[in-house]
Amino acid sequence: MGISFKTLLLLLLPVLAKAQLNNIDSLKAAFSSAPDGPMRFKTASNVYFYYQELNRDSALFYAEQQFLTAKRNQNKIAEGVASVNKSYQLMGLGRYAMALKSLQQAFVIAEDEQNEKEDAWDYFLTPYQGNKRLLLLSYTHHMYALLMLQTENLEQQIIHFKIAGQIGKEINYTPRIQLAYLNLGQSYLDSNKPDSALYYEKEAERTALQANDQTFRLAKTYLGTIEMHLGDIYQALDDQPLSLIYYYKSLQTCTANNNRTSLSRVFLRLCKYHLNKGNKDSSLFYSLKNLTVLQTLGMVAGTETNLGIGYENVYLSYKLNNQFDSAFKYQGLALITKDSFTKVRIRNLAEFQKLTYSEQLRLQNLEKEKVAYQNKVRTYFLLAGLGVLLLLATVFYWNNRQKHKAKIKIEEAYENLKATQQQLIQSEKMASLGELTAGIAHEIQNPLNFVNNFSEVNKDLLVEMKEEIKTGNLTEANAIADDIIGNEEKINYHGKRADAIVKGMLQHSRSTKGQSELTDINALADEYLRLAYHGFRAKDNSFTATTKTDFDDKIGTINIIPQDIGWVILNLINNAFYSVTEKKKQNIQGYEPTVWVNTKKINGKVEIRVKDNGNGIPQKLVGKILQPFFTTKPSGQGTGLGLSISYDIIKAHGGELKVETRDGEYAEFIVILQTFY
């Protein structure tokens, strides 16, 4: 089947039958009086459907009204439908470029899923409740395929008819499937594949015949077209009788359903058939029928629905009938019309090609721009990524350097600190020695004063005694001798006193020589308690005090330098004995001097408590008791170093020395040692 058989297919959804039922004047009146909005759109649609296959100019006008109404009211889907309707009429008028532009607008709307959200106006005479956007998309693809058909692009028309049919299947809307198959039949026939064409066309026929109440009228409208196509297909398959049967069926169906476009094409086919057969009357009859229909369709410039071809066939029919006047007349008309239509068609196709070419260019440019943009973006991202990496590297490097610097600084600071600490310890020792020197200067001068002066006095006394002996005054000499003995005792006493002070000083300033070892703290405390008691008894045989101990067996052994801690315990016990002895001198009724020594393990630490019920420490003096040379004892009885040294020793053991006291009632010294230090 040649190109000349190609024709506009009227494959839209409108139900002409319904439109026929209405008087066109009342439809137009309804449109004129309809308020803006869905009603105006619907009434415009009714008029459009009436004209759709009857008159292209009128149909285009009402499609434009649909379009304007939808756009004004921002109903996107309806706007898309109106664009497709416009496109159909434009391509029917041969204005392919305009038709393509309209379709492009429709595609933009149909492909945007955002448009599913809105409440789309019903744009078909049969209400549809499914996905209206997809229905529009199917409709748009179908129309695009038709445009491809008009502009003789076989490949593209098959692709888009198939897409339209596929979407129709997905949304289960049979008229779309039927129309897609109808056109696919023709497309395959044009591709010289009559078997495939027959398959699709038969499917289309079957679908149309099975139409339900809702789709019946629509199916009927295009059933005539299907039958005409089947006629074409059987023609290609060389089955002339079956072909004719379908042409006649189509003639009836198209007439019944007022599908004039298809009707003209059936007339054209029958005319050609009879011309070929040399049937004079029949060919003239159909050629004139064809011309009449074409004339009512309005301005047409399609490949088949073409007034020029109509005139040509009338001319050929008159010629066959030997009516040369008429033949001549129509020959002239055919030449003029065909020539003008050909010019228009060439112009339209050129315009279309220019558009598609510029569209292609535009798309190419767009693609180029897109690629360039993507490259640009990619480059920027790469640069940005590199920049970030470089920045990160710099930051890490800098950070690392800073850390390294900081590390060096910290190490330096640590070394400095260690050196400073050692210096501090040294200067503390020196300061301590200085303090000791001053303290010793004070403390040692009193006993030295006596030692020196009593020894000098004794020298004088001895001289005197010798004189008395010379004179024979033995009584006097004896008295002097007694004085000398008394003085010697004083010398000895004060000499020892000085010795004690010096020893205390040495003890205070000495570096620890003892080694730490695991020590039974209970045994140590007990030992020093007895030492202290007997020491006191030796000095003062009137001394008595009750001692009470409470040792915690759970302590076991702890790691300490035993002689140091022993010294501390001795000092504390000595102080306690001294305190209770002093209080006893006050002759308080019922006072019983008591000293307690307790040990206890608490939270991994060991507490040694030495408590006495002596006079306690006045609150204002509590802060001073750890100072070197501070003592509450009368001159000669204390060096004031005991607690100071004790504190140093305990500190060196990582422990604590605390005191609890109430003036006149008690004093309790608490040594807290860690089990390990």
Next chain:
Amino acid sequence: MKVLVVDDEQDVKMLFEQRFRKEIRKGELEFIFAFSGEDALVYLNQHAQEAVLILSDINMPGMSGLELLERIKQKYHKPPPVVMMITAYGDAQNYDIAKSLGADDFLTKPVDFTLLKEKLKPNY
């Protein structure tokens, strides 16, 4: 002449009595001993009319020698008696304070009794 010796060391009494045994025997000097600043003030209050030379240690428990000096010179006795302070060797701080408080003379420990006798001589 009466000399009031103020010192917390009990042995001072014995030392002075032996050192000045001749002067005491001759009745040239009479020593009174106070073993604290407080005791010294009690004595001075009780014997307000007597001319006394006071010889005081500084480092004493309770009222210190400096405190005693201050009281004697500023509050109690008019005309104030001569006060001689005994300071430890090299104790410049106490020396300066005592001087500012009106101490008349100074001795350093250990006490040089020969020097002390020379100082006392013009007074009897």
